[in-house]
Amino acid sequence: MSDEVRKKLLRKKKIEQGMELAFEDNLSGFTKLIEDVRDGVDVPIDPVLNATGSRMDSFLGEAACGNAVEVVKYCLQKGADINWVGQHNRTPLQRALHNSAEDVIPVLLENGADMRLLFPQERDEEGNVVFRAWDPEDLNGLDCESHIAELLKKWDFSKTLTILEQRAGNKAAADVAKSAENEHVAAEFKSSSETLKQEYEKAVAIYKAAVQLREERIKDYDRAKCEGRLHVLDVAEGLIKESEAKVEETKTKVSVLEQKYKASEAKMRQHQVAMQGGIKYDTEITIGQLEDVIFADVGAQIINAKKVVPLVIDPSGNGLTFLTYRNCLLIDIANSHHMHPKQLRLNILGCLRFGKPLLINLRDKPLDVALATLKEKCEGSLVNLFQWLVLDKTIKEPSKYEQLISEEVEAENNELNRRRFTPTFTERFVVALISQQPYPEEKDMGNFYSVFVSA
Template sequence: MNKRITEHDKAVTEGFAKTDITLQMIHDSEADVEVAKINCEKAREKLAQLKLKLREKEKEGMAEEDLPGIKVNIKELDDVLLRDVGNKIKESGKWPLLIDPSSQAATFLRYRDTNYLNALNPAQMEPEKVRLAVLGSVRYGKSLVLDMMEVDMFDTVSDRFDEVHKGLMNMIMDKSLLKDEAYTCLLRKGDPQEYDKNKFIENRVQNFKFVIITKNPLPPAELLEKTYAIRIHINTM
């Protein structure tokens, strides 16, 4: 592609009369690139679907004593969690719970465009910090990540969220926060202009995600019931 453009520029500079020929060559190259991109995306989607079928087969064959959650490796997390290939998370109607004793999922998400809260960090659990993290995630349609580390403290975190707005955690979990502009309960006088009510675009708001991470391999049954559990599998071979 770059070669064709260079050849065309050179032809123009040297006064080549039929620059339409080199220009057409550029257009042809551009078309080839677009076709290659489309084929690449189709191949990627096909591979993702095959991986999805493999995970479902593995889940069907799980023994009762196996740990909870659909098993995925860290390389599959983009397909399973962020792209939600097969719409499994969406169809569950629940937010994902990542069960990951290795902490790889937390690292993975911290380096994505997310608002990350460490439940064990008092500074990050301050009401104003929580409010802005939730509000920003809704405003920009991105993931709010709550990392509980190895401690079962969902109820404690819920209490901290309640200090921002009564029932906030419940509103997040049942997704009512995203309906009928309920998120405006988080707006405060003096907020930056970016949080003006008119700046919230519905399509973007609906891209909001809430992701909970725990290092505990056996989370409380109540939390498992409320979430779509995904267990990070670490290959030891």
């Protein structure tokens, strides 16, 4: 079990414990557990408070159900969503009503609990609630004890509307401020990244110059030796050693700056993703589901999405390790042997001939760069190969794959003789891309069925 999975399971267990503490109104135990769930990470507390348990109910809902006034007040003070809709469409107020938790009901009402959500409401096309006009008479049919119903009837609903309007206004103002802050942070990230890029490019230029100088000094040494100028060989040899030391020094600097630059780019992209509310994938799966989804298309998810090639986003690399030991052929865009035109042809033809899945590892390169590299290598073998293989998968058609079969290929490998290719096997051929890029651009995933693998 990976550390990441272990952390997720532990967090889930703590959340369930928190539900019990909230119900019991154990404020000291609850607040301590909330900090444990945050795990010292500098994250806002409100998303943690709005975490849900196995029944999709929030801490606030559980506290309301248990008439736990202190925990309810704490949750509201820290920004918990008072109108969170949990299991069976129940809000914290509704759960309090069902358990006759009369001590917390006034607290909830005074903080904007919306009584309209006690009743079925219509929703628009985007799933947003469209409230109908409030009618106090609706409370007459409410399934709760009579004294609880009277408590609700006495509440001035206009106060609720005022609270909700104020909250919406505060949220809008906070969103504007947050947006401005995000833009400022993004500008700082961009500036830092550009500075590191310039330093990296400068270091690369110095490294190349050092390599060139070393080569020139080696030539000078060889020339002096050929001409019999033995008296200068010691000096020339010393200059070569000096150049070699300089090459190693600049090479190390290039490596360090490259890592810093990549890390800066990753942070900038991470910030962009956070500002956009996350990356939208076609599906998210576990490692164990990989084969069924990308090779067998169980449930016809890829076909139904009207896409032909899956793109697996596997930041942890665990999915790649898992698939490496499955019955597929892995080719790596960073492997010059794999990407050699002849070898690429042989690999593709072999997979087509025997109906074997082909997995292309794009490494952790930015998707646009990785795909451009793959396209270049494919087209170095056959002009339309990238289109046929990766975009529309028409490579399975005889008129397409036979263009990969040369006389040389047939002569060297009898199994790849064009007469040996049959629809029985070629129709089984599957190609999938896999990337360890943690923050891919959505525009680069558009042509593919994007599959995120959770660690």
